[in-house]
Amino acid sequence: MVTLEIENLRANSGASEMTLFSRQGRIIASSSVNPGDILPSLPDEHIWLQLRQNAEYVALAPIHEEELMIRVIVTVKAREPQYLQALYPCL
Secondary structure, three states, rough: OOOHHHHHHHHHOOOOOOEEEEEOOOOOEEOOOOOOOOOOOOHHHHHHHHHHHOOOOEEEEEOOOEEEEEEEEEOOOOOOOEEEEEEEEOO
16 A cells, blocks of 8 residues: 555656655665666665754765766654655756
């Protein structure tokens, strides 16, 4: 059910990729416009540290060869905090 909601949210927001992470950084659900992407783009430790301090993160991120994306991560308030990451193409 969460995967379908992430798919719909990604499609409606115009994101290329959307991933829901647990507080520990485990992937809960993910959706991508590219079905060949088996694993989503993962935030590095620096990003996780910033996210835990500020509850949100926005930056330009190199994703593939010479391709920049806008990476947005926000805290989702739930029983246990979760993090929603969206990657948007730079136009």
